[in-house]
Amino acid sequence: MTRAQEQAAPAPTAAAHHRVFEAGLGLEDVARLREVVTKTLGRRGALPDGERDHKWWVNLANLYASHGSGPVGNILQLMAGTPVMAWCRAQLGDDLAAVLQYCIFRRFDPPRNPVPAQWHYDANIFGLHTPMVNLWIPLVDVGVTAPGLTLVDAARRPAALWERLVETADQAGQFDPETRRRTLFPDADVAAAMAIDPQARFITPQLKPGGVIAFDQQFLHGTQALQPGMGARDSFEFRVMPVDVARRAGLVDRFQVVHVPKAAA
Ligand SMILES: O=C(O)CCC(=O)C(=O)O
Numbered sequence: 001m002t003r004a005q006e007q008a009a010p011a012p013t014a015a016a017h018h019r020v021f022e023a024g025l026g027l028e029d030v031a032r033l034r035e036v037v038t039k040t041l042g043r044r045g046a047l048p049d050g051e052r053d054h055k056w057w058v059n060l061a062n063l064y065a066s067h068g069s070g071p072v073g074n075i076l077q078l079m080a081g082t083p084v085m086a087w088c089r090a091q092l093g094d095d096l097a098a099v100l101q102y103c104i105f106r107r108f109d110p111p112r113n114p115v116p117a118q119w120h121y122d123a124n125i126f127g128l129h130t131p132m133v134n135l136w137i138p139l140v141d142v143g144v145t146a147p148g149l150t151l152v153d154a155a156r157r158p159a160a161l162w163e164r165l166v167e168t169a170d171q172a173g174q175f176d177p178e179t180r181r182r183t184l185f186p187d188a189d190v191a192a193a194m195a196i197d198p199q200a201r202f203i204t205p206q207l208k209p210g211g212v213i214a215f216d217q218q219f220l221h222g223t224q225a226l227q228p229g230m231g232a233r234d235s236f237e238f239r240v241m242p243v244d245v246a247r248r249a250g251l252v253d254r255f256q257v258v259h260v261p262k263a264a265a
Contacts, residue, residue, distance in 0.1 A: 016155030016156070016216055016218050016219070017091045017092075017133055017214065017215065017216040018153070018155065018214065018215045018216065018219060019087065019214045019215075020203075020205045020207075020211070020212070020213050020214070021083070021084055021087075021211060021212040021213075021214065022207070022208070022211055023208070023210055023211065024082060024083060024084035024135070024137065024210060024211060024212030024214075025082050025084065025137060025210035025212065026082075026210065027209065027210060029078050029082065029210065030137075030139055030209045030210040032074075032078060033075070033078070033105070033137070033139055033236050034139045034140075034209075034234055036063070036071070036075070036105055036236075037105050037106075037107050037139065037234040037236075038234075040058045040062075040063070040105065041056065041057070041058055041105065041106070041107035041234075042107065047112060047113075052112075052113045052114065052115050053109065053112035053113060053114040053115065054114075054115050056106055056107055056108055056109065056112070056114045057104045057105060057106045057107075058104070058105050059100060059101050059102065059103060059104045059105070060072050060075065060098070060100040060101075060103040060104075060256075061100040061101045061255075061256050063075075064100060064256065072100065072258075075103075076098065076258065076260060076261055077261055079098075079135075079238055079260065080260055080261040080262065084135055084212045084214060085240075085260065087214065088133055088135070088214070088240050091133065092131060092133065092240065092241065092242050093242045094262070095242060095243040095244070095259075096240045096241065096242060096243065096259070096260040097240065097241055097242070097243045097245075097246040097257050097258065097259055097260065098238060098239060098240050098257070098258055098260055099126075099239060099241075099246070099251055099255045099256070099257050100255065100256040100257075100258060101255050101256065102125060102237075102239045102255075103236075103237065103238050103239060104236070104237050105234070105235070105236050106233070106234065106235045106236075106237070107232060107233070107234050108146075108147055108223065108232065108233040108235075109232040109233075110226060110230055110231065110232065116147075116222065116223035116225075116226070117221075117222050117223045118184040118185065118186070118222055119161075119184065119185040119186075119187070119189075119190045119220055119221070119222040120183055120184050120185065120220070120221070120222065121161075121162070121165055121183070121217060121218060121219065121220055121221075122134055122215075122216070122217040122219075122221075122239070123165060123173075123217035123218060124165065124175045124180045124183040124184075125175075125180075125217070125239075126217070126241070126249055126251065127169070127172065127173045127174045127175070127249065128165070128166060128169050128173035128174075128217075129173045130173075130217065130241065130245060130249050131216065131217070131241060131242065131245055132216060132217050132239055132240070132241040132245075133214055133215070133216050133239065133240055133241070134214070134215055134216070134217075134237055134238075134239050135212050135213075135214050135237065135238045135239070135240070136149050136212065136213040136214075136215070136221075136235065136237045137210065137211070137212050137235060137236045137237065137238065138207050138208075138209060138210075138211055138233065138234075138235050139209050139210075139234040139235055139236060140209055140231075140232070140233055140234055141206075141207070141208055141209065142205075142206070142207050142211075142224070142233055142235070143204055143205060143206030143207060143224070144206055145229075145230060145231055146230050146231050146232060146233035147223055147224040147225070147226050147227075147230055147233050148204055148205060148206070148207060148224045148233070149204070149205070149213055149221055149222075149223065149224060149235075150202055150203070150204040150221065150222060150223070150224045150225070151202070151203060151204075151213065151215060151219050151220060151221035151222075152194070152200050152201065152202060152203075152219060152220040152221070153200075153201050153202070153203045153219075154199050154200055154201065154219075155216070155218040155219055156218050157197055157199055157200035157220065158190070158193035158194050158196070158197035158200040158220070159193070159197050159199075159200075160192075160193040160196065160197065161185055161189065161190065161193045161220060162218075162220075164183070164185075165183050168182050168183055185220075190220070204224050240260055243259065
């Protein structure tokens with residue numbers, strides 16, 4: 001971090017949040033979320049010859065635009081009643097918001113040759129100092145038979161890449177599209193940085209549908225490397241932050257920000 005950035009940066013981000021839940025969502029909820037994936041990403045046409053699948057996702061803002069508030073409201077209610085949301089409230093406070101553009105359903109379908117999500121910290125979305133938890137939820141078995149998520153099991157690790165992220169940010173800890181691209185790290189850079197950081201360890205949780213990997217914006221992660229024979233993976237990632245954080249960061253002016261209901265109806 002440059003001296004100017006050090007002076008301008010707000011107080012260091014609060015304690016890191018990270019937890020793997022074996023059963024964060026019930027199977028009925030999983031089935032409802034999976035249906036959304038099937039009805040959206042499952043209906044896409046074949047790709048032109050030789051083209052890779054770049055857009056293997058659809059977000060809640062897209063769903064809102066195409067189907068109105070009903071389905072999005074149902075998903076918010078569903079998430080609100082889960083034990084994992086209770087954990088989020090314990091970490092971040094009772095009054096939580098979700099940014100619809102960053103609540104994302106995915107279908108990673110190997111025959112479509114999808115481009116995996118490159119290594120990144122989610123801090124490159126809303127900024128270094130914007131507390132936010134990503135609930136990454138597989139809707140099928142992941143880790144062996146379908147690609148899950150690989151992450152580094154310690155916040156702000158490996159140290160060399162977190163430093164690069166901080167140096168790339170502007171004085172307020174934010175990223176524009178160009179600087180954000182520079183914070184998508186290639187495998188070789190990650191391997192080199194991991195080799196010299198004894199506190200950094202990769203994990204790829206093997207999870208059943210409805211397991212959850214909860215982590216905040218300080219954890220490096222990317223799509224698990226595809227192994228021969230792996231099948232398609234459906235997943236949902238739901239990002240939450242305190243409502244006052246969303247307001248202070250001006251997110252309500254740039255995105256569709258909604259309250260997470262206090263509890264399922
Ligand atoms: O689902 C994936 O493979 C990648 C997800 C991801 O990068 C994220 O949740 O930030």
